[in-house]
Amino acid sequence: MDEQLFLTELNEAIRLDQITLPTLPEVALRVCDAMERETISAADIASMIATDAALSARLLQVANSPLYRGRTAIDSVQLAVARLGVRLVRSLVVSLATQGMFQARSQGLNSRLRQLWENSVQVAAISRVLAKPLKHLETDQAMLAGLIHNIGALPILVQAERIGLEDEQALETLLDRLSPSTGERILSRWGFPPSLVAAAKHFNDFTYDGGPLADYADVVVVARLESLLGTGHPDAARDWEMIRSFEKVGLATDIEIVELEGAQEEINDVNEMFLG
Known part of the structure; x- marks a missing residue:
């Protein structure tokens, strides 16, 4: 299918409310907005989260998971915010809220x-591992970048089903070419910081270079390629030596992430947290 025609029809469907761009739940938006105010307290953040019973339960579950649990169990949202910190809780709230967007009524979709x-x-699990030694990056922001890196695929898949597009190769081409710009559009509307918007915009841009230090986009580029090993995806067969993100992240192109000490355990823990 013609890429420009599909994009035009996608934009028209959005304009006519035939499909809608993904939006964060109200409580997640409130938490993100509140974080911009210097006077906000941990108790205020906890009160906001507590208004959503399902999100509160998931946050407590994650706070007591192998990745975050301390010596004693966390049994309240307020204790979770106090122990984990407001910045980490914000990343977790958005990460947990994102999961609900990847659902549809149609069985095929x-x-x-x-x-x-x-x-x-x-990709999120590998991103978290890759960011650990990079002290200027936050591991949980890297994990969030991995979770939302391909958010732009959601409305594309919805539109493809709406118009009955069944050509798998054509759909894969559309996803590859249009997901980055669509993801940039979505995350910009959410008010996400440029560092996370860039992760969605450049996740399959192998010439990306945002500066001398690795950023979240670099981490996601490498994490995604590592996740494709053994899948037969054409990007896995690229010459990784030519991709500067590997050098900036500090991972040799001939090393699989699971070979690093403790990496597989942490990847399993993230998978358990979101898929278990």
Whole structure:
């Protein structure tokens, strides 16, 4: 299918409310907005989260997961915010809220979105591991970058089902070419910082270079390629030596992430947290 025609029809469907761009739940938006105010307290953040019972339960579950649990169990949202810190809780709230977007009523579309979510979780897990030694980056922001890196695929898949596009190769081409710009559009509307918007905009841009230090886009580029090893995806067969993000992240192109000490355990923990 013609790429420009599909994009035109996608934009028209959005304009006519035939499909809608993904939006964060109200509580996640309130938490993000509140974080911009210097006077906000941990108790205020906890009170906001507590208004959403499902999100509160998931946050407590994650706070007691192997990645974050301390010596004693966390049994309240307020204690979770106090122990984990407001910045980490914000990343977790947005990460947990994102999961609900990868669902649909149609069985066919729901299956696609489930696969997309599983792929995103794998990229998120690897991103978290890659960011650990990079002291200027936050591991949980890297994980969030991995989770939302392909958010632009959601409306594309919805539109493809709406118009009955069944050509798998054509759909893959559309996703590859249009997901980055669509993801940039979505995250910009959410008010995400440029560092995370860039991760969605450049996740399959192998010439990307945002500066001398690795950023979240670099981390996601490398994490995504590592996640594709053994899948037969054409990007896995690229010459990784030519991709500067590997050098900036500090990972040799001939090393699989799972070979690093403790990496597989942490990847499994993230997968369990979001897929378990």
